[in-house]
Amino acid sequence: MNPTLDVLYQRRSVRSYRDEPLAAEHREAILQAAFRAPTAGNMMLYSIIEVEDQVLKDRLAETCDHQPFIARAPWVLVFLADYQRWMDAFAYTAAPQRAAELGLPQRAPQEGDLLLAMSDTIIAAQNAVVAAESLGVGSCYIGDILEQYEVHRQLFNLPRYALPVCMLCFGYPKREDPPALSPRFPAEYILHRDQYHRLEPQDVQAMTAPIEERYHANGNYIAGAQNLPQHVYLRKFTADFSVEMSRSARAMLRAWCGEEE
Amino acid sequence: MNPTLDVLYQRRSVRSYRDEPLAAEHREAILQAAFRAPTAGNMMLYSIIEVEDQVLKDRLAETCDHQPFIARAPWVLVFLADYQRWMDAFAYTAAPQRAAELGLPQRAPQEGDLLLAMSDTIIAAQNAVVAAESLGVGSCYIGDILEQYEVHRQLFNLPRYALPVCMLCFGYPKREDPPALSPRFPAEYILHRDQYHRLEPQDVQAMTAPIEERYHANGNYIAGAQNLPQHVYLRKFTADFSVEMSRSARAMLRAWCGEEE
Numbered sequence: 001m002n003p004t005l006d007v008l009y010q011r012r013s014v015r016s017y018r019d020e021p022l023a024a025e026h027r028e029a030i031l032q033a034a035f036r037a038p039t040a041g042n043m044m045l046y047s048i049i050e051v052e053d054q055v056l057k058d059r060l061a062e063t064c065d066h067q068p069f070i071a072r073a074p075w076v077l078v079f080l081a082d083y084q085r086w087m088d089a090f091a092y093t094a095a096p097q098r099a100a101e102l103g104l105p106q107r108a109p110q111e112g113d114l115l116l117a118m119s120d121t122i123i124a125a126q127n128a129v130v131a132a133e134s135l136g137v138g139s140c141y142i143g144d145i146l147e148q149y150e151v152h153r154q155l156f157n158l159p160r161y162a163l164p165v166c167m168l169c170f171g172y173p174k175r176e177d178p179p180a181l182s183p184r185f186p187a188e189y190i191l192h193r194d195q196y197h198r199l200e201p202q203d204v205q206a207m208t209a210p211i212e213e214r215y216h217a218n219g220n221y222i223a224g225a226q227n228l229p230q231h232v233y234l235r236k237f238t239a240d241f242s243v244e245m246s247r248s249a250r251a252m253l254r255a256w257c258g259e260e261e
Numbered sequence: 262m263n264p265t266l267d268v269l270y271q272r273r274s275v276r277s278y279r280d281e282p283l284a285a286e287h288r289e290a291i292l293q294a295a296f297r298a299p300t301a302g303n304m305m306l307y308s309i310i311e312v313e314d315q316v317l318k319d320r321l322a323e324t325c326d327h328q329p330f331i332a333r334a335p336w337v338l339v340f341l342a343d344y345q346r347w348m349d350a351f352a353y354t355a356a357p358q359r360a361a362e363l364g365l366p367q368r369a370p371q372e373g374d375l376l377l378a379m380s381d382t383i384i385a386a387q388n389a390v391v392a393a394e395s396l397g398v399g400s401c402y403i404g405d406i407l408e409q410y411e412v413h414r415q416l417f418n419l420p421r422y423a424l425p426v427c428m429l430c431f432g433y434p435k436r437e438d439p440p441a442l443s444p445r446f447p448a449e450y451i452l453h454r455d456q457y458h459r460l461e462p463q464d465v466q467a468m469t470a471p472i473e474e475r476y477h478a479n480g481n482y483i484a485g486a487q488n489l490p491q492h493v494y495l496r497k498f499t500a501d502f503s504v505e506m507s508r509s510a511r512a513m514l515r516a517w518c519g520e521e522e
Contacts, residue, residue, distance in 0.1 A: 003264040004395035008294040008388055031452065033269040035445050038390065040404045041497050042443050042472065049453045056455060080457070085450065086493065088460040089469070093487075095494035102485045105499050111514060112506030113498075116404050118376070119383050119427055123402075126387035127269055129299065134265035141384075143301045143377050157456045166380055182303050184296050189346065191292065192310045194317060195418045196341070199349040208350070211303065224363045226354075232347065233356035236302050237374075238366050245373030253372060253514070 007134045012178055014138025015069045017171025022075045026135050030170070033131030037124040045083060045117035046124055049156055051076040056155060063151050064144035064167065065241045073169035078145060078152075079125045081117035083109040084161035109161055114256050118165050125166050132170055142167040144241060149248040149255070163252045183210035204229065268395045273439055275399025276330045278432025283336045287396050291431070294392030298385040306344060306378035307385055310417055312337040317416060324412050325405035325428065326502045334430035339406060339413075340386045342378035344370040345422035370422055375517050382426050393431055403428040405502060410509040410516070424513045444471035465490065 001009075034048065051057055054071075060078075061071035070076065087109065090096060096106045109117075125141075132139045145152065145167035152164050189199065189207045199207070208228040215221060215228065225231035236242065262270075295309060312318055315332070322332035331337065348370065351357060357367045386402075393400045406413065406428035413425050450460065450468045460468070469489040476482060476489065486492035497503065 002395050004268050005290055005294065005392055007265050008392055009297050011297065011299070013299060029266055031448065033266065035448060035451060036270050036272065036442075037387070038272070038274060038402050039445075040402070041493070042445070043493065043497065044446055044451060047451055047453055047457065049455065049457065051455060053455045085460050086490070086498070089465050089490040090494050090498070092460075092462040092465050093490040095491045098485065098487065098491050099495060099499060102495070104485075104495060105504075107499055107504070110507035111510035112407055112503065112508070115379070115407055115426065115510050116506065118379055119402070119404060122380050122383040123387045123390075126298070126384045127391070129384075130388070130391055131266055131269055134263050141299050141301070141380070143380060146373055146376055156453075159457065159459060162457055165376065181297075184300075184303070185305055187292065187296060190296060190305060190308055192308055192417075194310065194312060194314045196308065196310060196420065196423055198420060199346050199353075201353045204350050204353050224359065224365075226359065229347070229350040229354040230356045230359050232302070232304065233351050234360060234363070234365060236304065237347070237351070238360060238368055242373065243368070245377065246371035247373070249372035249376050 007130060010178070010181070011129070011133045012181060013140040014171070014173045015140050015169070016174040017072065017074055017138065018174050020074065020172055022137065022170060026137055027075065029135060030128045030131045030137065033127040034124040037127040039120045039123070040116050043086065044120065045081065045086075046121035047080045047082040047085065047162060048124070049078040049080065051078060059155060060167070063148040064142050065147065067142070067144070070142060070169055073171050075170040077128065077168045077170070078156065078164050079121045079166045079168070080158070080162045081114060081121045081165050082162045083113055083117055084159045087161055110257050111253070114163070114253070121165050125168060128168060136172065137170050138173040140169045142169065144245070147241060147244045147248045149251045160255055163256060183214050186210065268391060271439070271442070272390070272394045273442060274401040275432070275434045276401050276430070277435040278333065278335055278399065279435050281335065281433055283398065283431060287398055288336065290396060291389045291392045291398070295385040295389040298388040300381045300384070301377050304347065305381065306342065307382035308341045308343040308346065308423060309385070310339040310341065312339060320416060321428070324409040325403050326408065328403070328405070331403060331430055334432050336431040338389065338429045338431070339417065339425050340382045340427045340429070341419070341423045342375060342382045342426050343423045344374055344378055345420045348422055371518050372514070375424070375514070379426050386427050386429060389429060397433065398431050399434040401430045403430065405506070408502060408505045408509045410512045421516055424517060444475050447471065
């Protein structure tokens with residue numbers, strides 16, 4: 001086991017932080033890891049907003065499904081899928097006009113450009129997470145930044161081709177003894193050989209057993225759920241935040257891919 | 262500098278591999294890193310297809326924008342955003358019926374679930390890349406797996422809620438002396454403080470200078486391009502593969518979010 005594998009295997013989400021700012025050299029090392037992340041065609045199709053203003057953090061703690069720990073996180077980064085920088089650079093260098101002069105096509109960013117930019121963005125975010133972990137800095141993804149697009153667009157003054165796709169909170173962990181690792185599904189249900197194989201009814205029990213055990217040890221399912229899939233269906237999949245996330249994601253897709261307003 | 266930061270800072274894409282299969286313990290360590298990746302609500306909203314069949318690799322080398330090195334990669338992993346596993350588990354445990362009994366809503370995966378699943382997927386992929394790098398295994402992302410959705414769906418027998426979002430090739434690097442690191446844009450153009458700031462016309466030169474230098478040293482722009490943004494516009498952004506990627510991404514979104522066929 002090399003030290004990097006050890007970092008990857010032992011990383012947990014940390015939501016409770018010591019009341020202490022992140023050291024400047026830690027911030028710098030984490031950002032540097034993000035910037036060195038692989039990126040499609042070396043285009044760096046993302047931006048990072050460092051959220052320092054407490055007013056903004058307080059708002060994010062509300063807009064991201066009411067999670068107060070966000071407001072107390074010493075360092076918050078919002079990762080944006082970003083084609084705006086290139087669109088502006090294209091405009092400033094008259095690239096579309098150059099294409100026209102050459103008899104070549106012009107276009108605007110569409111769905112494929114967004115998904116490719118999302119990849120760049122999340123790859124960079126995960127490099128930040130791994131760098132942080134190696135420095136003893138805890139981190140937590142906030143997928144809920146996908147919600148409330150219109151609010152976040154206004155909060156951060158986002159142009160059309162810059163969309164928030166993930167957010168990270170960082171801080172030094174309050175707990176000195178890390179909690180147990182979350183159990184995962186057994187590999188055989190995630191890994192396929194050459195062809196996708198659908199889950200079979202008789203697999204459900206074996207797949208969910210490691211996680212069900214943890215639930216039985218740590219607490220209970222949401223009211224009415226009789227097993228893990230029912231719990232996930234009721235607690236996550238049909239929860240208000242999931243409905244809002246899809247509404248917001250549709251608004252993002254419209255902003256990026258729709259007709260110019 | 263700790264060893265993990267060193268791995269993150271020194272990683273390059275590798276497309277030329279020694280003709281040697283990946284050691285089983287390296288495959289296992291890389292997959293384990295993917296499985297330990299952070300995941301929204303511990304849902305593991307992804308699947309990984311290990312592509313072993315040479316016929317499939319040969320097809321991917323064609324469908325992914327004609328890149329022959331893919332066919333020669335010792336190990337190829339396709340990463341899928343996957344809600345199918347949960348939808349099947351929900352069905353097998355009668356979760357929607359349970360919700361109905363409780364007077365609670367039912368729903369199907371939509372745009373937000375897809376973007377969240379994409380995050381899970383790409384986070385896992387990047388953990389695989391970092392693990393590989395730490396083991397001396399080279400890797401390369403193939404964003405072109407976003408193209409030709411209908412072909413890939415058939416090749417891998419994909420159900421509705423399992424979409425290919427990134428692909429990785431792995432192998433031991435042929436070159437013993439690693440090439441120079443690709444220059445990136447200066448941090449100030451990627452990092453924002455509290456508010457998004459758009460690129461200004463006078464920024465273009467300073468932003469692109471480190472990469473333009475490399476182009477001047479290593480080769481030339483595509484015919485007709487007078488600077489880096491024009492080159493990117495003509496060579497990448499308006500290229501056939503970008504047009505196809507957006508067509509294919511739209512088909513994926515329709516498959517996932519559209520009316521049941």
